[in-house]
Amino acid sequence: MNKLGDSWLLSLIGLTGLAVIVSLYLVFVYVPTELIMGIVQRIFYFHVPSAWVGFLAFLVAFVAGIAYLMQREPRWDMVEVSSIEIGVLFSTIALVTGSIWARPIWNTWWTWDPRLTTTLVMWLYYVASLMLRRVVDSEDRRARFGAILSIVGFVNVPVVFLAIRLWRTIHPVMFSSEGFEMAPGMLLTLGSSLVTFTLLYLCLLVIRVRIEYLSSELSRLRQLSIPARS
Amino acid sequence: MKNFWYLFAAYTFIWTAVFAYIYTIAQRQQALEQDIKALQQAMERRIGKGD
Amino acid sequence: MRFWRGVAAIVAKDVAAELRSKETLSAMFIFALMVVVIFNFAFELRVENVRQIAPGVLWVAFAFAGILGLNRSFVLEREGGCIEGLMLTPVDRSAIYVGKLVGNVLFMLVMEAFILPIFAVLFDVPILNPALWLVIILGTIGFAAVGTLLAAMAVNTRAREIMLPILLFPIAVPVIIASTRSTGQILDGLPLSETYTWLRLLLAFDIVFTVIALLGFEYVLEE
Numbered sequence: 001m002n003k004l005g006d007s008w009l010l011s012l013i014g015l016t017g018l019a020v021i022v023s024l025y026l027v028f029v030y031v032p033t034e035l036i037m038g039i040v041q042r043i044f045y046f047h048v049p050s051a052w053v054g055f056l057a058f059l060v061a062f063v064a065g066i067a068y069l070m071q072r073e074p075r076w077d078m079v080e081v082s083s084i085e086i087g088v089l090f091s092t093i094a095l096v097t098g099s100i101w102a103r104p105i106w107n108t109w110w111t112w113d114p115r116l117t118t119t120l121v122m123w124l125y126y127v128a129s130l131m132l133r134r135v136v137d138s139e140d141r142r143a144r145f146g147a148i149l150s151i152v153g154f155v156n157v158p159v160v161f162l163a164i165r166l167w168r169t170i171h172p173v174m175f176s177s178e179g180f181e182m183a184p185g186m187l188l189t190l191g192s193s194l195v196t197f198t199l200l201y202l203c204l205l206v207i208r209v210r211i212e213y214l215s216s217e218l219s220r221l222r223q224l225s226i227p228a229r230s
Numbered sequence: 231m232k233n234f235w236y237l238f239a240a241y242t243f244i245w246t247a248v249f250a251y252i253y254t255i256a257q258r259q260q261a262l263e264q265d266i267k268a269l270q271q272a273m274e275r276r277i278g279k280g281d
Numbered sequence: 282m283r284f285w286r287g288v289a290a291i292v293a294k295d296v297a298a299e300l301r302s303k304e305t306l307s308a309m310f311i312f313a314l315m316v317v318v319i320f321n322f323a324f325e326l327r328v329e330n331v332r333q334i335a336p337g338v339l340w341v342a343f344a345f346a347g348i349l350g351l352n353r354s355f356v357l358e359r360e361g362g363c364i365e366g367l368m369l370t371p372v373d374r375s376a377i378y379v380g381k382l383v384g385n386v387l388f389m390l391v392m393e394a395f396i397l398p399i400f401a402v403l404f405d406v407p408i409l410n411p412a413l414w415l416v417i418i419l420g421t422i423g424f425a426a427v428g429t430l431l432a433a434m435a436v437n438t439r440a441r442e443i444m445l446p447i448l449l450f451p452i453a454v455p456v457i458i459a460s461t462r463s464t465g466q467i468l469d470g471l472p473l474s475e476t477y478t479w480l481r482l483l484l485a486f487d488i489v490f491t492v493i494a495l496l497g498f499e500y501v502l503e504e
Contacts, residue, residue, distance in 0.1 A: 148430070
């Protein structure tokens with residue numbers, strides 16, 4: 001794209017790398033092992049930030065969707081699709097790590113915890129919305145539909161969460177997913193993980209948006225090259 | 231150290247997923263950049279031939 | 282005023298077309314019937330008390346049959362070139378949405394009215410309860426409100442049959458949960474006060490998503 005953009009990206013990547021190293025140290029060396037769950041509890045420091053980044057990504061997509069419908073600037077559509085893709089990636093990580101964590105602790109591969117279940121439902125939806133983009137032929141329509149889907153999807157997140165939580169308080173299940181006490185060192189470690197994952201999100205977003213930009217450049221060039229035949 | 235393998239599995243999954251994603255977008259980026267360069271060169275050649 | 286006349290015209294058109302062919306309604310009815318019967322069969326063999334799963338079966342049947350109706354309401358438009366025709370009329374885009382929504386709700390309610398007695402017989406549950414009808418109406422409106430918007434988009438894609446279900450079901454999860462829970466409570470004979478939370482959730486969902494769908498529809502129909 002341009003040299004200035006490149007140097008920003010490189011600094012961002014560098015910063016992320018640093019954050020990863022710090023977080024790794026905090027998660028695996030610094031923070032004490034939790035008493036009841038043992039070392040498996042350390043999954044928590046990756047599981048929660050992944051879920052957070054998923055939520056953040058879908059929020060960004062929501063804003064980008066509104067911005068696109070209002071301004072019709074292609075770059076908003078690029079941000080939106082990129083953010084949803086990355087959101088799905090991190091939601092997948094949240095779901096899988098949640099499942100892996102649940103197995104040794106609660107002896108089940110899945111818990112109907114409201115946050116986890118909401119993540120699953122929204123995962124299905126956002127994957128479907130990415131699929132829809134693939135089967136729409138017109139570019140303009142793709143962007144418009146994508147924007148509407150991002151908006152509708154995100155509005156639904158609190159509603160789904162609320163519905164599931166209501167369902168579960170009336171039918172309480174045996175365990176909750178916050179099964180331990182937070183010691184002070186844990187808060188710091190969690191915070192550092194959150195920052196790291198957010199930085200990682202930003203890196204991936206910038207790189208992914210660039211791909212969208214390159215892709216549109218390619219189409220534009222293709223359009224130009226057609227009438228050049230004599 | 232019980233349940234170590236669960237921790238390991240979760241951790242491995244995260245890194246695999248993230249790097250797999252980075253790899254696929256890097257591939258896409260390369261392919262796109264190649265196509266753009268090829269197109270640009272083709273266009274320059276055509277302009278060179280005189281239109 | 283013109284808004285409501287437009288809505289009425291669209292509803293009248295859809296109803297008239299359906300009265301002639303009766304294709305959509307019969308497809309919806311048969312499909313829902315199949316779901317109810319098959320589930321009854323499948324669970325009778327394993328579950329002690331089929332009444333426990335009855336609410337879930339009912340709403341699965343309604344949801345799947347509803348998808349059928351939603352799909353058809355736009356596929357037929359598309360095939361006849363009706364959408365373009367509608368857009369040329371001096372009718373507000375939002376009137377098209379409301380007209381389609383009313384039509385879809387109507388069709389679903391008719392299908393549901395026919396399914397309920399059969400459901401009552403197969404699962405041995407009491408259905409002559411206005412509270413139950415209220416839940417069904419609210420649930421149907423919520424489902425159709427989002428469904429109409431999503432169907433309008435899904436129909437414009439290459440994979441039109443598969444896109445609507447996979448988009449609609451996640452969004453409709455709150456409706457399904459609330460409707461199933463309150464249906465269960467009502468069928469179990471619990472006092473209505475227990476169901477208030479769910480009814481409020483349904484109402485809130487209906488209002489929020491009808492408004493959003495209304496706003497979003499303008500952008501779907503642009504051409």
